[in-house]
Amino acid sequence: MLIYSFIFVVSALQTSTESIPIVGGKPVTRSGNWGIPKYPYMVSLQEEFIIPERESYFKHFCGGTLLNEKWILTAGHCLWRKNVNTIFAIIGHENLTNINPLERLAVDKIEFISFQPGSLQNDIALLRLKHPYRSSLPPQFNFYGKLPHYGMKAYRKDPCKIIGFGAKHHAGLSQDYLEEAEVYVISNKKCRHLLGYVWAPQKGANTVCALGYGQDTCQGDSGGPLICKYDGIDYIYGIVSHGLTCGLIGIPSVYTVTGPYIEWIRLVIGD
Numbered sequence: 001m002l003i004y005s006f007i008f009v010v011s012a013l014q015t016s017t018e019s020i021p022i023v024g025g026k027p028v029t030r031s032g033n034w035g036i037p038k039y040p041y042m043v044s045l046q047e048e049f050i051i052p053e054r055e056s057y058f059k060h061f062c063g064g065t066l067l068n069e070k071w072i073l074t075a076g077h078c079l080w081r082k083n084v085n086t087i088f089a090i091i092g093h094e095n096l097t098n099i100n101p102l103e104r105l106a107v108d109k110i111e112f113i114s115f116q117p118g119s120l121q122n123d124i125a126l127l128r129l130k131h132p133y134r135s136s137l138p139p140q141f142n143f144y145g146k147l148p149h150y151g152m153k154a155y156r157k158d159p160c161k162i163i164g165f166g167a168k169h170h171a172g173l174s175q176d177y178l179e180e181a182e183v184y185v186i187s188n189k190k191c192r193h194l195l196g197y198v199w200a201p202q203k204g205a206n207t208v209c210a211l212g213y214g215q216d217t218c219q220g221d222s223g224g225p226l227i228c229k230y231d232g233i234d235y236i237y238g239i240v241s242h243g244l245t246c247g248l249i250g251i252p253s254v255y256t257v258t259g260p261y262i263e264w265i266r267l268v269i270g271d
Contacts, residue, residue: 023168023247024215025179028094039163040092040135040143041066042178045074045127045223046104048086058088058104060174063164063224065145065236066091069132071269072107073145074223075239075256076115076125084110091133092143094178096165106130111268113261122206123241123256125223126268145225148235150262154185160210160228160237166220170246174220181215183253185228185237191252199244199254206260208238209252217253218246226255 028038043064050056062078072089079087088104090096109128116122135143154160159182165175191209192200201207210226217224217240226238238255245251258265 023181023218024212025162025168025181028163028178028180030094036137036141037092037094037143039178039180039227040137040141041145042092042163042224043072043074044090044093044096044165045072045078046088046090047082048088060096060165060220062220062222063166063240064089064127065225065239066133066143067126067147067265067269068144069134070129072127072129073225073236073239073258073265074125074127075241076112076123077117077120077242078223079110079112079125079127080115080117082110084108087127089127089129092135092137096176105133113264120242120254124239124258124261126265145236146234147262147265148228148230148237148259150259152230152235152237152259154208154228154237155230156185156187158229159184160226161234162210162212162215162217162221162224162226162240164217164221164224164240166222166224167218167246170218172218172246181212183210183212183215183226185210185226186252191254194250194252195244195254201254206257207241207254208257209254210238211250211252212247214247214249216247216251217243 045062046058064072064074108130111126114122163180188201224240225236228237241256243253
């Protein structure tokens with residue numbers, strides 16, 4: 001989920017990204033006769049830890065969005081200095097307990113685009129599954145996240161959704177259950193007023209701030225989607241990137257906007 005202070009960001013990038021769910025959120029549940037996931041494209045990225053002479057274990061560290069049968073969209077800082085051979089993806093689950101080992105999918109490639117770990121510029125990455133994902137959902141259901149059209153902007157009067165397995169408070173532990181909450185995209189000018197010029201997006205930056213009423217992303221939510229609705233359709237408008245803390249009233253978090261990267265994404269994933 002989100003990494004929320006400069007010290008924490010630097011520490012995580014120097015070692016590994018820690019999983020520290022959505023603040024002020026509510027559990028995501030399935031509905032309907034089919035038991036269809038509400039967010040079938042939601043990904044839990046997990047790292048495998050191998051202990052000699054003992055069974056290995058897996059730990060959630062970031063979220064992601066499934067774009068097609070092979071590629072996952074996430075944040076650059078989630079994968080920086082990670083060993084691709086120890087990363088696995090769990091797709092379309094609201095509960096991370098008792099996962100079938102066959103549903104823990106290996107990955108084999110990471111793609112960045114001019115990611116700057118110090119400033120978190122271009123905090124976006126693509127992760128390729130080793131084998132194509134095969135969903136158990138009926139074929140009439142679309143289980144991939146939908147990218148916005150280039151230049152599309154969020155309606156600031158309408159809420160966007162955040163989802164994740166991250167902490168419920170700053171420096172808390174990641175959770176086994178997916179949660180969701182609502183936030184509102186605000187102008188960069190307002191964000192600079194709230195966060196200051198050092199932390200807030202600058203003019204022309206490929207980031208945006210979003211603010212909830214006590215609802216926020218937190219550690220372990222990084223890489224997950226900021227979902228905004230246009231004409232009744234949910235789009236992956238942004239990616240959880242960073243923030244100063246979790247869930248404080250009046251303090252927004254920062255998200256990478258996917259729109260400026262559409263051409264690069266399509267080039268990499270071949271879509």
